[in-house]
Amino acid sequence: MSDSEQTSNSAAPLYGVLAEYDTPTALVKAARKVRDAGYRRWDTYTPFPIHGIEKDMGITMTKLPWFVLVMALVGMATGTLFQYWTNGIDYRWLISGKPFWSWPANIPIIFEMTILFSAFGALGGMLFLNNLPLPSHPLDLKERFRRASDDKFFLVVEASDSKFDDKETRDLLGGTAPVVLEDVLEDRITSSVVPRALMYSMVILGAASLVPFALFAQSRSAKSREGRLHVVWDMDFTPAYKAQEGNILFGDQRAMRAPPLGTIAQGHLEEDDHMFTGKVGDSYAIGLPSSITATEATMLQGKQQFGIYCAPCHGLGGEGNGMVNERASTLKQGWVPPSNLHQQYIKEQPAGQLFGTITNGIRNMPGYAAQIDPDERWAIVLYLRALQKSRAASVDELSDADRAQLK
Amino acid sequence: MSEHTEHTGDDHGHSGSAHGSGAHHELTDSLRLNKADLGLSTKAFAVGGIALGLAVVLGGGPFGKQFQHSYLTAYMWGFSIALGALWWVTLQHLVNARWSIVVRRLAELMAQGVVPMAILSLPLLVPVLTHNDTLFSWLDHEKLHHARSKEVYLNPSFFIARMAFYFVFFIGLAAFWLKKSREQEKGGGVELTKRLQSTSAPTMIVLALTITFCAIDFLMTLDPIWFSTIFGVYYFTTCVLTFHSTLALFAMWLQKKGHVTSAVTTEHYHDIGKMMFAFIAFWTYIGFSQFMLIWYANIPEETHWFKDRLEGSWLPASLILAATHFVIPFFGMMSREIKRNKTTLRFWAIWILVVCWFDMYWLVAPNLHKHGMAIGATDILSWIGVAGLLMGYVLLRAKDTTLIPTGDPRLGRSLSFQNI
16 A cells, blocks of 8 residues: 555544454453443454454344245245146156156255255355445555454444444543554545446346346247257267168178177077977977976966966957957957967867967967067966866866865 | 363473363363262163063063064164264264363263163064064065075074174273273373274274164064165164264253263253254155155065055154154254253253154054054053163263263363354
């Protein structure tokens, strides 16, 4: 600070009286005196925080928590209502069979919004309560005051305090044994408004931050002949070939390469014709393949698979009266009914043929090779045989217990 | 205190840590329990013993279904206090905490509660040894058939082996912290204190794992099909909550009896209250995370656990849990003034101890009462029983030590501690 500056400010009115101390203890003692004298507009300045000095200064609890609480509740409400509106009203989209508005899924966002708004409340409230930003302060002009951030402790009573009196206040501070007692004048040099350049750049930045949103709004409402914007070029146009594309590097010009003839994927070697085609040589196999055994477990597996894949059309009992058939018959749209599996010609078919029919389909019935594994198809064949038997068994073939039940 | 402090005060190397911000504090409080105080220990033992005896009778014998479930609820509640104390003492060493020194001895004593808890675990462990599936249905192989692969983990011998490890570790650690803390008084000073900090780091890892698996073994295996990887953390939040609540009540009781009157101040209560408040929120965070992922994925083997708790009178019970364990205490404890006022802090400490019991009940009881909540005399008597025996033992252990670790070089910092 130059002398000329100080001179030009010398006519300024009094801002307050400054007392300087060497130790925090002296400052705390002085603060208690000023507090007890009933002053309101005064402050202390120290190079480091002194715990508990707020009590010595008579400072009451800050109102900041209320700012935070109110903002937290606003954030919570915003998160709740916005998600309610987007999920429940504006853009209803069924996700995994849950209600359109499923509040548990919203909690994380509500939580984040609560935290975000609380942080805004804490920051904004702190700036507001501290009168920040403060472009100028009379103490900035005091050369001596710079040591408040180094090794000196200050106490300033402002002239605007209702209790301030030129003589009494000086006497009071003089009685606290300060190292220095000086006047502080109002700042008539530094502009008290925020610098123009800073204002303008903030306005420009603020306006610029709206540009992306304006572009979004524009593109949502206007039509365009242009293709869409490719923000990440590499990902939209990858050099890798995709399925079904052409590639002139190969003779057949296909990007997808066929495996060499005779290639078999691991675990797909299907050597046993009986097991995988139901045929032995050119004729249908009579019994089950060697890897399938007629056990209780296989029977249950067959029952389950039959219930899933066959029963909808053929019916749970195999009479050709499944729910699909019942419904299709009432519609009368040229429905070819599924076969009753208890017909003599089907009962006479060898097991391999039944397996073949399930595998490849017949007439209207599609093949089920893609849905049902071979061992499960054989289990169905086994179950079907049991079903057929259940309609044609003689009394002699029953166990004693079953016969007893019939009586 | 006086001798040691004077010594460290003269010693330049130590003086910094024994002083607060400029002010020097002399500890003139009463630091030992007297005969009259110990009467409470006897009373607690008597009340606890009688209550537990009645619970056994009312609950259908020691291996009756009702008693086993009521007892497990009470047991896990009591265990959480001792485990919380053990964790907290380890944490204070780990982070070189200064504010907490004046109440650390109380926590060290509360951590000794793992000793009675080890003995009290017998009614739960004997059925495991005898393959009695009253409580743990996985002891019956038929009931485990959906989760056969879990047999590797869920079998009586491995279960008992794990329990043995947990209790040896817990008891050993609790004894270790108390012993070392008392060694400080004989003059271990800064060197010993630093060593304890190094020890606490690996200890904390083992402790985290043992508490987690302990919670899984005692509570999660009640339903051998169900699993939740966050379950250990869920139980841990209960440990922290019940511990801090009990710590606050313990210190208040001591001050009422004329001990540690000037050492434990509003500032310390405020910090204990902050931990209670923080873990109220953390419990909700963990509990809801557990619920939301299971609700969203909607996989039968996970969902049924919550379905059990959201049907019949369990639905209002779950809602009451959410309200009393989160909404009400969260807003109730939010204010700084409430945490700095002994009367209100005492109210919330008792509140938390009650709702944490209800949380344990909510975890255990649906296993027995599938179709609706039914809190009975056996539940309450078991709770009083475990609480009484635990309290009696901890007070008894407090007999031979000072109530403040007077040898800790950071004691001055704790005495002069101020919240900003």
